[in-house]
Amino acid sequence: MPKRGRETTVPSRAFAGGMNKHIYFPDADVEHEPEPLSERRELKKKRKVSRVSETLTPASKPRRFPSTSNQFGVLRALHRPKQRRREISSSRVEFHREWSYSSRDFSGCRDRLVVVSYNILGVENASKHPDLYSGVPAKFLKWKRRKRLICEEIRLYNAGILCLQEVDLFQDLAVDLQKDGYDGVFKGRTGEAVDGCAIFWKDQRFTLVHEENIEFRTFGLRDNVAQLCVLKINQTEENANLPARSSMYHTSQSRHVLVGNIHVLFNPNRGDVKLGQIRLFLEKAYELSEKWGGIPVILGGDLNSVPESAVYQFLASSQLDIRLHDRRNISGQMASQSFRSMARSYRTISRPFMYRWTHEELRLAAGSYGVTSLSHQLKLSSAYIAIPGSSRCRDRCGEPIATSYHSSFMGTVDYIWHTEELVPVRVLETLPVDILRRTKGFPSKWTWLCGLCAIT
Incomplete structure (x- = not known):
């Protein structure tokens, strides 16, 4: 076949083989034969490989150093990664709970008590009400993980007395707490429920001398229970050398303290039962305190009542006129703030007694x-x-804004109450609401307890 185009000879020194090579430059006006299909495909592959290699292997750019005309600018550039790490660390610290201290003088006080009240969320309750924890990842609800974190937090506060609610694996929890020097007693709810209340104490600092339990079912007040324990305060080196601004003291000469623990009925519509349970709990606590010589009283628990409720008013003021309150809103759990304000205004302007109670409801509430x-x-x-x-x-009453948070409720229902012989030195603050909303509910990555109150 005749060759088309101009023939040019390339000197052999241009190639390693030493032989003459012939390269053809086609003329523009000459018609070319089409290349075979296999050759065209091979050429396309080579072009693609060339493009990819150029894209993946760009020319290296020279390293740029900060200008030395401003030495402070150089330092900022060199230390920027460390600054970012510090910012991340500070965001994590934001989720830690802080202590608030009293400014009172405690020179006349003698013994230190560290008290913690927890609703630890029963395993069975968590599984029976998945709708309440729909925003909580399943791994955060696992008991093994929560138990480990609960024990770590208790160890961190070095609490002497624990009041726990919704305890349904008491023996499992007691084994771990025993390693940290705790002894405890448990009272399960009556009926079909498997959870109950538990009181623990450091066995080197306290000795149990008396125990009583209340089964509210005996009084027609549902299956909830309460505990009352008289603890003797042992003389220890820690109590003899009291550190400043780190304790809860009591001024009484008694070496005993009465500890009460309760989990009140949840049902918001049964205010008569709620009042009846709390009334009976307070009566028994007073009787037992007087029996032991008027010893100081500490009451912890989940009251299932908010700070602006009639239940809270009864505890704080020692008085309550039942007829001034709606039985279905005694605890304030379900009513909005606007409704409560409207109801108070209506009672003030109109007749003094707004609500009707049946004889049986009054009997349950008042006894x-x-x-x-x-x-x-x-x-x-x-x-x-x-x-x-x-x-x-804190809310406008001075109580924590929220000790309980799930898909249907955010508010405070957990408390520690005490008689006047006891003087709080510090309290553990709950997480701010803006941070709570990031968690989507308790338990979460940063907090694993449904209700926590702590005082020292």
Whole structure:
């Protein structure tokens, strides 16, 4: 076949082989034969490989160093990664709970008590109500993980007395707490429920001398229970050398303290039962305190009632006229703030007695027929009220904004109450609401307890 185009000879020195090579430059006006299909495909592959290699292997750029005309600019550039790490670390610290301290003088006080109240969320309750924890990842609800974190937090606070609610694996928890020097007692709910209340104490610092339990079912007040324990305060080196601003003291000469623990009925519509349970709990606590010589009283628990409720008013003021309150809103759990304000205004302007109670409802709430007013003889104060806190964590009453948070509720229902012989030194603040909303509910990555109150 004749060759088309101009023929040019390339000197052999241009190639390693030493032989003459012939390269053809086609003329523009000459018609070319089409290349075979296999050759065209091979050429396309080579072009693609060439493009890819150029894209993946760009020319290296020279390294740029900060200008030395400003030495402070150089330092900022060199230390920028460390600054970013510090910012990340500070965001994590933001989720730690802080202590708020009292400014009172405690020179006349003698013994130190560290008290913690937890609703630890029963395993069975968590599994029976998945709708309440729909925003919580399943791994955060696992008991093994929560138990480990609960014990770590208790160890961190070095609490002497623990009041726990919704405990349904008492023996499992007691084994771990025993390693940290705790002894405890448990009272399960009556009926089909498997959870109950538990009180633990450091066995080197306290000795159990008396125990009583209340089964509210005996009084027609559902299957909830309460505990009352008289603890003797042992003389220890820690109590003899009291550190400043780190304790809860009591001024009484008694070496005993009465500890009460309760988990009140949840049902918001049964205010008569709620009042009846709390009334009976306070009566028994007062009787036992007097029996042991008027010893100081500490009451912890989940009251399933908010700070602006009639239940809270009864505890704080020792008085309550039942007829001034709606049985279905005694605890304030379901009513909005606007409704409560409207109801109070209506009662003030109109007639003094707004609500009707049946004879049976009054009997459950007051303990007998024909009684419409409640009273108790304990002079109680809420531990958090005594110590001012941040507006990010406290409501207008001075209580934490939220100790419970799930898909249907955010608010405070957990408390520590005490008689006047006890003087709170510090309280553990709850997480601010803006941070709580990031968690989507308790338990979460940063907090694993449904309700926590701690005082020292």
